[in-house]
Amino acid sequence: MNVEIDQSDARSVLRLNEERIDAHNAGELKNSLLNALEDGCRLLIVDLAAVHFIDSSGLGALLSGYKNANLRQARFVLTGLQARVRSMFELTRLHRVFEIAEHVGDVVVNP
DSSP states (O other), rough: OOOOEETTTTTEHHHHHSSSSSSSTTTHHHHHHHHHHHHHOOOEEEOOOOOOEEEEHHHHHHHHHHHHHTTTOEEEEEEOOOOOHHHHHHTTGGGGEEEESSGGOOOOOOO
């Protein structure tokens, strides 16, 4: 999985440079999210701007990251959802679970 990680202080931005998040790479995503949180990240922003397709495995990996963030009292924010990806979140009602912002720059560090 092609992931760029930008860390500053207790904030990490994971940019997923993949067109698809599915069963083939969801495990790697789950590990990347867990590693960022284990490194002490207090705000984890997952930038999905390059992702045009996500299936249930990808949603499960993100949900696992969200749960791990909550266990560590960290914020977990998704950004850059493309229309097709956003519709999957709405169809599964996960848009009510996740904190979602339009762009990485829109995320307020201390809300």
